[in-house]
Every structure is written in C-alpha cells, then in structure tokens.
Amino acid sequence: MSPMPTESAIAEKRQQILQGAMEIFLHQGYEGTSMDRVATAAGVSKITIYKHFADKEGLFTALIEQIAEQRFNRVLGGIYLEKEPEEVLRHIATQILQLIASDEQYVAFFRLIMGESGRFPELAQLFVRALPQRAWKVLGNYFATHPKLDIANPEATARIFTGTVISYAITQYILHGEQIAPMPSDVLIENLVHLIVNQSSS
Amino acid sequence: MSPMPTESAIAEKRQQILQGAMEIFLHQGYEGTSMDRVATAAGVSKITIYKHFADKEGLFTALIEQIAEQRFNRVLGGIYLEKEPEEVLRHIATQILQLIASDEQYVAFFRLIMGESGRFPELAQLFVRALPQRAWKVLGNYFATHPKLDIANPEATARIFTGTVISYAITQYILHGEQIAPMPSDVLIENLVHLIVNQSSS
DNA sequence: GGTATGAACTATACCGTATAGTATAGCTAT
DNA sequence: ATAGCTATACTATACGGTATAGTTCATACC
Numbered sequence: 001m002s003p004m005p006t007e008s009a010i011a012e013k014r015q016q017i018l019q020g021a022m023e024i025f026l027h028q029g030y031e032g033t034s035m036d037r038v039a040t041a042a043g044v045s046k047i048t049i050y051k052h053f054a055d056k057e058g059l060f061t062a063l064i065e066q067i068a069e070q071r072f073n074r075v076l077g078g079i080y081l082e083k084e085p086e087e088v089l090r091h092i093a094t095q096i097l098q099l100i101a102s103d104e105q106y107v108a109f110f111r112l113i114m115g116e117s118g119r120f121p122e123l124a125q126l127f128v129r130a131l132p133q134r135a136w137k138v139l140g141n142y143f144a145t146h147p148k149l150d151i152a153n154p155e156a157t158a159r160i161f162t163g164t165v166i167s168y169a170i171t172q173y174i175l176h177g178e179q180i181a182p183m184p185s186d187v188l189i190e191n192l193v194h195l196i197v198n199q200s201s202s
Numbered sequence: 203m204s205p206m207p208t209e210s211a212i213a214e215k216r217q218q219i220l221q222g223a224m225e226i227f228l229h230q231g232y233e234g235t236s237m238d239r240v241a242t243a244a245g246v247s248k249i250t251i252y253k254h255f256a257d258k259e260g261l262f263t264a265l266i267e268q269i270a271e272q273r274f275n276r277v278l279g280g281i282y283l284e285k286e287p288e289e290v291l292r293h294i295a296t297q298i299l300q301l302i303a304s305d306e307q308y309v310a311f312f313r314l315i316m317g318e319s320g321r322f323p324e325l326a327q328l329f330v331r332a333l334p335q336r337a338w339k340v341l342g343n344y345f346a347t348h349p350k351l352d353i354a355n356p357e358a359t360a361r362i363f364t365g366t367v368i369s370y371a372i373t374q375y376i377l378h379g380e381q382i383a384p385m386p387s388d389v390l391i392e393n394l395v396h397l398i399v400n401q402s403s404s
Numbered sequence: 405g406g407t408a409t410g411a412a413c414t415a416t417a418c419c420g421t422a423t424a425g426t427a428t429a430g431c432t433a434t
Numbered sequence: 435a436t437a438g439c440t441a442t443a444c445t446a447t448a449c450g451g452t453a454t455a456g457t458t459c460a461t462a463c464c
Binding site: 046 | 448449450451452453
C-alpha cells in the first residue's frame with residue numbers, strides 16, 4: 001500500500017510553518033510579509049507552505065485563528081471569582097495589563113488585527129468573539145449574580161470595566177504612550193474598581 | 203529675474219499631494235500603498251511628489267501629522283462645558299461616537315495608526331499627544347474644578363471616561379463588532395455617565 | 405533483514421508583475 | 435528665461451506563485 005506519513009507529522013509541519021509565519025506577520029504586517037521570508041523563518045521550503053495552505057491569505061487567516069484561540073485561554077482562563085468583588089476585579093485588571101505589558105507578541109497581535117481589520121473584517125470579528133466578547137460575558141454574569149453587588153446594567157458595566165483596561169493598554173503599550181503620558185496602572189485600577197464596587201443606585 | 207511661483211501655489215500642490223496620499227494610505231496601509239497610485243490619485247506626476255517630500259516615509263509622516271492636527275479640532279473643538287455635568291458628559295460621549303460612526307476616514311485613520319505603531323512609534327506618540335492626551339487634559343480639568351462633582355482622582359476618571367468610549371468605538375466600528383455583539387451606544391453612555399456623576403466618595 | 409514504493413519534502417530557477425526611486429526630455433505660465 | 439511641472443522610460447529589486455528535479459523516510463511486501 002501507499003506509505004503514509006503519520007498524521008502528527010503533517011500537523012507538526014503545519015505548526016512549524018505557522019510558527020515561522022507568526023514571527024514575520026506579527027512584526028511586518030500582511031503586506032510587509034513575503035512568503036520567502038516566512039519559508040526561511042519556518043525552516044521550510046516555500047513550496048511546502050503552498051502544500052499546506054492555499055495562498056498567502058489562507059496562511060494568514062489560519063495564523064490569526066490559531067492565535068485568537070490560544071491567547072484567550074491565557075487571559076481569562078485562570079481567573080477565580082471566589083473572593084470579594086473588589087479583589088476579584090483588581091486581580092482581573094492587573095492580570096490583563098501585566099500580560100499585555102510583558103508580552104511583545106501580544107502587542108504585535110493587537111496591532112496586526114487592528115491594522116488589517118479593514119481588509120479582513122471576518123478576522124476582526126473572530127477576534128471580537130474570541131476575546132472581548134468572552135470577557136464581557138464572564139464579567140457581565142459576575143456582575144449580575146454576585147450578591148454583594150447592586151449593578152443596574154451588568155453588560156454595560158462589563159464594557160466599562162474592560163474598555164477602560166484595554167484602552168489603557170492601547171495608549172500606553174501599543175501607541176507607546178508610557179513616556180509621554182504616564183499613569184501608574186494601579187492608580188487607574190483602584191479608581192475603576194472603586195467606581196464599580198461602590199456604585200450608588202440612585 | 204527668475205519667475206517665482208507664489209508660496210501659496212507651492213502649498214497648494216503640497217496639499218493636493220497629501221489629499222491623494224490620504225485616499226491611498228488610509229485604505230491600503232503603508233506597505234500596500236505605491237507611489238504611482240498616490241501620484242495618480244493626486245493628479246500629479248510621481249516626480250513632483252519627490253520634489254515635495256524626501257521619500258515614501260516622509261510623505262507618510264507628513265500625512266499623519268496633518269490628519270492628527272486636523273481631526274482633533276473636530277472632536278473636542280466645539281465642546282461646551284457650561285451645562286450640568288450629566289448633560290456635558292453625555293454630549294461629549296455621544297459626539298465622539300457619532301463622529302467615528304459616521305466618518306469612514308476616521309476609522310481608517312485609527313486602523314492605520316494602530317497597525318503602523320510598531321514601525322512608526324514617533325507617529326503613534328504624535329497621535330497620543332494630539333488626541334487622547336488633549337482629551338484627558340480637558341476632561342481632567344473639568345472633573346477637578348466643577349463644583350458639583352466630587353471626584354477623587356480627576357485624571358484617572360478622565361481615562362475611564364474616554365477609555366470606555368474609545369474601546370466601544372474600537373470593538374463596534376473598527377473591529378466590525380456591531381452585528382455580532384450589539385449594544386446601543388446610549389445605554390453604555392447612560393451607565394457610564396451615571397457611574398461618574400453619582401460617584402460615592404467613600 | 406532487505407528492498408521497492410510513494411508521499412512529503414528541499415533547493416533552485418523561473419514567470420509575470422509591481423515596487424521605490426531616478427533620468428530625460430519637453431511643456432506651461434509668469 | 436526659467437522654475438515647476440508632465441509624461442515616459444528606465445534600473446534594480448522584490449513580490450506571489452509555479453515548475454523541475456532530486457532527496458528523505460516510513461511503510462508494505464518478499
């Protein structure tokens with residue numbers, strides 16, 4: 001019979017290509033990335049890439065899909081909602097900001113998704129579903145059900161919370177605002193948490 | 203003597219080039235833009251572009267500088283802080299969101315700045331200075347001085363306010379989240395304004 | 405164990421097109 | 435007369451994608 005390579009071997013090559021593609025796409029953008037450079041970075045022949053992916057666009061979308069899936073698990077995967085609301089919220093915000101600040105690939109991924117969202121609207125929506133929308137659901141549910149909180153609109157409050165945190169990350173880390181417009185992250189977080197936890201229900 | 207063109211004529215040509223550059227750069231990105239297409243769009247010979255700008259990068263930075271300057275005046279230029287805080291804040295947030303939602307060029311500009319912020323960090327910082335930083339200053343000052351407001355940290359509160367609004371715009375309009383994660387803007391704004399105005403100072 | 409098989413790979417060259425930037429020559433309006 | 439323009443052609447390089455020819459290696463059979 002025809003000798004078959006193990007399925008895992010095929011999957012490994014595919015992973016290897018995606019790994020090389022990540023290095024280049026994340027830092028050079030879609031148009032700035034050449035298939036030759038991806039091939040070199042992946043340690044793979046260019047034609048092998050075209051055996052695994054239809055074309056440059058297919059490789060790019062596969063890459064974004066994988067990153068969007070992988071990254072979510074790291075942000076909200078290990079969140080515990082057991083303690084006092086004040087501590088829970090402070091912990092979530094701190095964790096998100098630390099993750100972004102310490103992971104250059106994360107920042108590059110945001111830049112790529114935003115920059116290409118005009119030409120790849122479906123990928124942008126995939127990203128929204130994979131990250132912010134999940135965060136809104138987890139937080140919205142938390143706000144709605146926690147006995148100590150009396151929050152008028154849990155969904156809107158979830159958007160305020162995540163929006164504040166993400167906007168901070170964008171201006172400070174993505175747009176290099178750290179030096180020109182400094183603000184300690186814990187000051188922002190304290191004020192944000194205080195605002196939400198001590199919400200008056202007039 | 204040598205016939206001299208009026209200074210305004212030179213400035214007009216420069217404007218004409220920048221106008222053409224805007225059409226292409228905003229929608230095709232930096233790498234996706236060719237100088238030939240810019241020349242055609244501007245109705246100008248390619249060599250004329252190089253008489254006015256050193257190279258592609260110089261044209262690009264000049265374009266971003268101009269847009270960053272122009273656009274600020276439209277957002278916060280005509281803001282009045284005279285009425286009740288609740289109404290003032292609601293008006294500012296509504297105005298920002300309406301402007302972004304109705305102006306495709308604005309959205310394209312955001313995408314461009316974010317996408318190229320890795321390769322053009324100085325331009326990203328220019329943007330931060332021209333838009334969010336000015337907004338933080340105006341709002342922070344308003345929060346600090348308004349007699350009816352008792353806000354613990356005006357600067358942090360200004361970041362919460364603008365961060366919520368901008369993040370909403372990003373997920374809904376830039377990342378095409380409108381259909382997949384709808385939320386009426388006035389619901390968000392009402393909750394945000396209420397949170398800030400009725401802040402308890404415990 | 406040895407050997408043939410065939411899928412997946414590599415290296416390299418190639419095609420047609422497009423790029424950033426320059427050179428040349430001629431036009432236009434003051 | 436001349437500064438500033440246009441049109442066109444050019445150089446050298448790079449692109450996405452394909453073609454060719456040869457290599458590796460797990461399997462199937464003897």
